[in-house]
Amino acid sequence: MTVVPDTPAPPFRLPRPIRLIGGTALSLAITILGLLLVTFIIGRVVPIDPVLAIIGERATTEQYEATRIALGLDEPMWKQFAIYVGDAVQGDLGQSLRTRREVSEDIIRYFPATLELATIATLFGVLVGVPAGVLAATRPGTWVDQIVRIVGLMGYSMPVFWLGLLALLIFYGILGWVGGPGRLDAGFSMMFELDVPQRTGMILIDTALAGEWAMFRNALSHIVLPSAVLGYTSMAYISRMTRSFMMNELGQEYITTARVKGMPEWRVVWVHALKNVMVPLITVIALSYAYLLEGSVLTETIFAWPGLGSYITDALFAADMPAVLGGTVVVGVVFVTLNMASDLLYRLVDPRAR
Amino acid sequence: MATMTEWLRDPSPSSRLQARLGQSYLAWLRMRRNPLAMVGLFIILLLLAMAAFAPWLATHDPLTQNLGQRLLPPGTPGHWLGTDDFGRDIWSRIVYGSRITLYIVTLVAVTAPLLGLMIGTVAGYFGGWVDQVLMRITDIFLAFPRLILALALVAVLGPGIENAVLAIALTAWPPYARVARAETLTVRTSDYIAAVRLQGAGSGRIIWGHVMPMCLPSVIIRVTLDMAGVILIAAGLGFLGLGVQPPTPEWGLMISSGRKFLFEQWWVATMPGLAIFIVSLGFNLLGDGLRDVLDPRSSGK
Numbered sequence: 001m002t003v004v005p006d007t008p009a010p011p012f013r014l015p016r017p018i019r020l021i022g023g024t025a026l027s028l029a030i031t032i033l034g035l036l037l038v039t040f041i042i043g044r045v046v047p048i049d050p051v052l053a054i055i056g057e058r059a060t061t062e063q064y065e066a067t068r069i070a071l072g073l074d075e076p077m078w079k080q081f082a083i084y085v086g087d088a089v090q091g092d093l094g095q096s097l098r099t100r101r102e103v104s105e106d107i108i109r110y111f112p113a114t115l116e117l118a119t120i121a122t123l124f125g126v127l128v129g130v131p132a133g134v135l136a137a138t139r140p141g142t143w144v145d146q147i148v149r150i151v152g153l154m155g156y157s158m159p160v161f162w163l164g165l166l167a168l169l170i171f172y173g174i175l176g177w178v179g180g181p182g183r184l185d186a187g188f189s190m191m192f193e194l195d196v197p198q199r200t201g202m203i204l205i206d207t208a209l210a211g212e213w214a215m216f217r218n219a220l221s222h223i224v225l226p227s228a229v230l231g232y233t234s235m236a237y238i239s240r241m242t243r244s245f246m247m248n249e250l251g252q253e254y255i256t257t258a259r260v261k262g263m264p265e266w267r268v269v270w271v272h273a274l275k276n277v278m279v280p281l282i283t284v285i286a287l288s289y290a291y292l293l294e295g296s297v298l299t300e301t302i303f304a305w306p307g308l309g310s311y312i313t314d315a316l317f318a319a320d321m322p323a324v325l326g327g328t329v330v331v332g333v334v335f336v337t338l339n340m341a342s343d344l345l346y347r348l349v350d351p352r353a354r
Numbered sequence: 355m356a357t358m359t360e361w362l363r364d365p366s367p368s369s370r371l372q373a374r375l376g377q378s379y380l381a382w383l384r385m386r387r388n389p390l391a392m393v394g395l396f397i398i399l400l401l402l403a404m405a406a407f408a409p410w411l412a413t414h415d416p417l418t419q420n421l422g423q424r425l426l427p428p429g430t431p432g433h434w435l436g437t438d439d440f441g442r443d444i445w446s447r448i449v450y451g452s453r454i455t456l457y458i459v460t461l462v463a464v465t466a467p468l469l470g471l472m473i474g475t476v477a478g479y480f481g482g483w484v485d486q487v488l489m490r491i492t493d494i495f496l497a498f499p500r501l502i503l504a505l506a507l508v509a510v511l512g513p514g515i516e517n518a519v520l521a522i523a524l525t526a527w528p529p530y531a532r533v534a535r536a537e538t539l540t541v542r543t544s545d546y547i548a549a550v551r552l553q554g555a556g557s558g559r560i561i562w563g564h565v566m567p568m569c570l571p572s573v574i575i576r577v578t579l580d581m582a583g584v585i586l587i588a589a590g591l592g593f594l595g596l597g598v599q600p601p602t603p604e605w606g607l608m609i610s611s612g613r614k615f616l617f618e619q620w621w622v623a624t625m626p627g628l629a630i631f632i633v634s635l636g637f638n639l640l641g642d643g644l645r646d647v648l649d650p651r652s653s654g655k
Binding site for chain 1: 490491493494495497498499500501502503505506507509510582586589590593594595596606609613616617620623624627630631634635637638639642
């Protein structure tokens, strides 16, 4: 009787999705730690004395020392950093010198406006950019392709603040088609603050929930312009990437097969090819969404939009470093998270990316 | 001239210089077929000429104020692009502003790629934990949105042109490090590197003299493509009042000074923006063309 040797048990490995998610979470944590280190270093080399900024010039030496100890500035650097990280993880980003509120509280108040703006801008970028990219890819070298390419290059080349000013001049100043700077007309602003329950902080959703349709329309007329300006850059990026993905896809054999079998061309392009392009496209859209956070700094300044971008720039001019750095950390964290989430999604969904 | 092209096209070049120039000549021929890239090149040459001949091109002194002539519309005799709120000629200010733009772009184009090259080649050449640490740092810097990091840096350093350049350079290097590392990984195990090592060359010498030159072409393409972004960020910093300080004629700053009377005197903000747009379009067009020519992987698409 021969003994059949046991096949050696395969070494225990976690299922792939869990390994992927775990790996991503780990590198996310490390990156965020590094992010905090950078803002910590920036915050420590700043020439503004944080103690003086809080207690003022005329405080006594005892008060000065007491505040210094209360802020933990007498501790060694590594310990200060540990405290900083610990606080940040718990959502404590320090106190704003300008508004005298917690920075995290301020950010919660300002963030929805930016989120709303960026979401509508992305929507615009996708609704225009994807069809434009597909059209260009199906007609390479033609005038359609050239126009998409040039419009895209213009989007990359235009200073967003200049585009915003021009749009404001033309569509608000001359044509009067849309609302001006701000989220609402002055008459509605007061009403919004007093009468509309601010459930989400996003003006379109809040007014719709409250059934204030006149106010909703007014808010819509105010958001159209900044979101279109902001969305132009992401439209340029999305159309360019869609074009290159589609070109690649349309060269595949299954496309030829579908064509040979007599499938109508629109179905080949818009159903078969586009479906396979969707996954990489989603990562591109997530990335462009993250870049909008950056573009929003300048756009919000132009359109007096009370979002995170305005918050950071206003804080900058008031030399309010806790607010500037807190805002930077939040934007950085959102940016990294979106980035890694899209990458993870791509690797989980698309079997080719193994 | 005919002998010149023959010398360039010689299939068996007799010197290294001839081979190199011949290669560039072929690349030039390929690029000449790309009309958009030629437009880009033309715009950049125009910018260079503008900066070089500013005193002759400008019709007025860019800084002299003349309150009697403030806010004249474009087309006024003597001020064909109009004047700003201090009565300064906008055309002359744009002409002199090209020097500021070129100054910022040049400084960033020298410092950021150099930093990126050093970090990328060292990481790629040594591998192991050096690579791990350096690339992790690169990723962290890459994780910040550039404008926001530049804003935070300028907030610490204080406004001014040198600090703006420093902030932009500190945010611009990570992509170059990535590119340089990827190139280094492909040449690291080549025979010629092994030969140099056997001749007794140290790591520093190998990286500086034999690895870095191989990374240059891809880094240069990246630089050209990035210059438009650098111009836009510099203009954005200027616009927010964090870059160059008044009364220096910087384009972004000029836009922000024209913002106050946008609806009445539109030209004050519009004209310098047009200059920024055209120049960064030029860099984008040229970069796009260069990539098609020098990077065989993307050609044909």
